Amino acid sequence: MVAHSLEHVEVAVVGAGSVGIAVAYYLAKTHGVQRIALIDPRDPMSLTSAQSGENYRNWWPHPVMTAFTDFSITLMEQLDRDSGGRLNMTRGGYALVSRRERPEDLIEELYKGYGDAPHRIRLRDTAGDYRAPLRAPWDQAPDGVDVLLDRTLIRKTFPEYADDVATVIHIRRAGSISAQQMGKFMLENLREQGVRVRRAEVVGISGVTPFTLELAGEQGGSKLRADRLVNAAGPFVQDIARMLGDEVPVQCVYQQKISFEDRGGAISRHMPFTIDLDGQQLAWSAEDRDLLASDPATRKLVEPMAGGIHCRPDGQVNGSWIKLGWAYNHTPTDPHAESPIDPHFPDIVLRAASRLHKGLAQYIGKLPRGSHHYGGYYTMTAENWPLIGPMKTSGAFLAAALSGYGSMAACGAGSLAAGWVMNAALPDYAPLLSSARNQDAELMRSLFAAGTGSL
Secondary structure, three states: OOHHHOEEEEEEEEOOOHHHHHHHHHHHHHHOOOOEEEEEOOOOOOOHHHHOOOEEEOOOOOHHHHHHHHHHHHHHHHHHHHOOOOOOOOOOOEEEEEOOOOOHHHHHHHHHHHOOOHHHEEEEOOOOOOOOOOOOOHHHOOOOEEEEOOHHHHHHHOOOOOOOOOEEEEEOOEEEOOHHHHHHHHHHHHHHOOOOEEEEEEEEEEOOOOEEEEEEEOOEEEEEEEEEEEEOOHHHHHHHHHHOOOOOOOEEEEEEEEEEEOOOOOOOOOOOEEEEOOOEOOOOOHHHHHHHHOOOOOHHHHOOEOOOEEEEEEOOOOOOEEEEEEOOOOOEOOOOOOOOOOOOHHHHHHHHHOOOOHHHHHHOOOOOOOOEEEEEEEEEOOOOOOEEEEOOOOOEEEEEOOOOOHHHHHHHHHHHHHHHHOOOOOOOOHHHHOHHHHHOHHHHHHHHHHOOOOO
16 A cells, blocks of 8 residues: 555656756657656756756767757757747857868768768868858858868958968857756746656665655655656766666766856957867976976876867857866766866866967966856766667666767757657667667777767
């Protein structure tokens, strides 16, 4: 009799970050599920989702990921329309910048990523009449990618870049969003349908379809029964998996960013989200170099470092803040431990970014008051693709491992996960975003050969 007195829901979604919220949203919106429990011990979107770079793009060096993010962006665009523009969506694009003349390997990756749609790629090796769009309105920007190979055209279009830039790959269906507003809009819709966030931690799971979840929260312990379960617990996805007797092949890598008011006007408000692809060796004083080299923990900072420095205008189009990041850390850490924030990171990323954006040098060692230095975990598989689909335990599903691209892929991941839960029709690529891809030896070999970096 006790078991039957427990609250019983159709689906329990563990994790109220942007992905978990999206799973619940599309379960309700697309499939009409009414009894959903969205469970998290923290405020919604207050952990990893709060540290989002809030960028999106539809190009990846593989057509499956390109199709997946294209799908997710389409869903975000619909949310922006439905909410009256609350996502603050912009479409300035992603600019991948290099000092290499006509980098054939990068151009080849473009064609590979766009698969059977090579018409989306436009090589521009003369000045012509090319014009980069403003960041808004997003729905007037073109699709595809423009590859700028003419230095005169680059100087004219992107005068803020250093003069030695020889190639700019301008991905057009890309820009920025307010991930927090996106999550809030979905939550508001869920609340209208009676779905509430349970402020509780899942500390145990027993049974199979239905599951019994043991919860620990501010009001003490309780239990909940669920016919199906979605593990969207972000960096704690492994904890939930182990309660089901499962293992998820992920690791957590801490990455950092800074944002601050650009009082010196170093970055144009119309500049796309820009990534410097080229590696470099940071410029240090002789004293600082010797000090850094003497410590094994910081020695890498005086050695050649891989590229991937991010910089973009932040916030409103007419605002004044900018955001910088550099995902150079590759050492997994325990998300249960204290966040390994590095106080030297602002100085490091500014030195690196000022190679391309000369005006940023004014802020080295003297960030404006009110600047924000923060970080979050990239929960990732070895091949850096997500895990969206069934777990080994019948009735349990994953929506996890969206390393560094959780905001841009949240809607797509939520919709796919909801489809798996409800046994609905799915895109052809959906199985390749689940653990089933491990059975495709040729695919896995190609992914590992291509590397695991995330722009």
